Amino acid sequence: MLKNLIGIDLGGTTTKMAFLNEEGEVLDKWRILTDISDNGSHIVENIIESINKHIEEAGKTKADFIGIGMGTPGAVNSERGTVSEAYNLNWVDEQPIRQLIQDGIGLPFDLDNDANVASLGEYWKGAGSAEADVVFATLGTGVGGGVIANGKLIHGVNGGAGEIGHITVEPRGYQCTCGKQGCLETYASATGIVRLAEDMTKDFRGTSRLKELINGDEKVTSKLVFYLADNGDILANQVVDRVCFYLGLALSMIGNTFNPASIIIGGGVSNAGNTLLQPTTKYFQENAFSSVRDSTKIKLAELGNDAGVIGAASMALQFK
Structure with a gap:
């Protein structure tokens, strides 16, 4: 039964x-x-x-x-x-x-x-369900991940495997809560995206709704940044491009190390859909080893919450 x-x-x-x-x-x-x-x-x-x-x-x-x-x-x-x-x-x-x-x-x-x-979950019933080698990156308040190799979850010798959020993407960059500087989490998490937007606003000289909101001390979220990018805001598009560069760079390092069938992006930030996926895939392909670029696919998660x-x-x- x-x-x-x-x-x-x-x-x-x-x-x-x-x-x-x-x-x-x-x-x-x-x-x-x-x-x-x-x-x-x-x-x-x-x-x-x-x-x-x-x-x-x-x-x-x-x-x-x-x-x-x-x-x-x-x-x-x-x-x-x-x-x-x-x-x-x-x-x-x-x-x-x-x-x-x-x-x-x-x-x-x-x-x-x-x-x-x-x-x-994504490996069993979601975007990676047809594959034995899958890496999952979750972009939310922080950035986490999981590595599945030959159908088995990898933990590492001290449980630290899959700490994708702490791949360094900008040496001597933003301070991370982990104690390091320049971690992916400080740029591609929901809070990191807002911080990056606030910093990039300081040097932006053009007209931008995002800049108006930040300079007016309005509440800005990562969701709003992607929404404005979708609607043609030049600064918001520059922020999204920078976020996707860092994410694509980190995923290329994972790809070059594990060469999984898929790297699946989930978490709240992934709700941005193709606005996140397409430039991230471009930067992944620019930085991945040729055989990895041709075989590892970047996908969005399917199971949501x-x-x-x-x-x-x-x-x-x-x-x-």
Whole structure:
């Protein structure tokens, strides 16, 4: 008899959860607010309560499920099943997540970094589903990623594999929260794009709606920068071109290292669509080794906000 899977995508504001079947079809999905008060001590208990309630309301029992997977911010220790340094969850110290959830729900549980888990989602059911070698880059508040080689997620010796956001694209460039300078994250994240726009405005002498908004201390977002670029704003187009240059350069380094079938761009910034994809692909091709340029494709993610729960649920298949 086919059983179901449970996926959890833990975020700093909301926690998304879903029931899926073994083929990766979402059967039911919902979300709860992530309560980070009291050092995040309510987060896991709220997840346990919500899942147990949904199992009961669906008329199912634990026997109907194979297991649970979860994507989480922070540093994940896969062996111990713990999370630490998840500052947006107020989890500074190591949290024994696996033990707590297994005890609270009674199903086997595994977890991984949220960017890795989103990459598993796109690999299983999204833009990389026909390929064994895929790299995922997620552009949101920060820049993360995941590397899948020969069907296996690569973690590295200390869990640092896939840290695409910390590829240096501008030596001695913007200061990054990681302590380095010039990381991709400081230029291609949602916040990085706005910072770049503000800096480029200082030297721009022409007429531009983007310049008017920035000089008038109006709220500017990365989404607005791409919108203005789409509508012919010269400064906005210059900003987008610079962002895509840095992104294409970083992706060419990844391509030259791994030569995956696809490099998939996801996260909120990827909603810019072809305005982001086309110039990024151009700069990727300019900087990639010829055999990589001819074989590695740059694609947009397909699963949107569901990538996390789908990728998390795929981790539970190991418990079959």
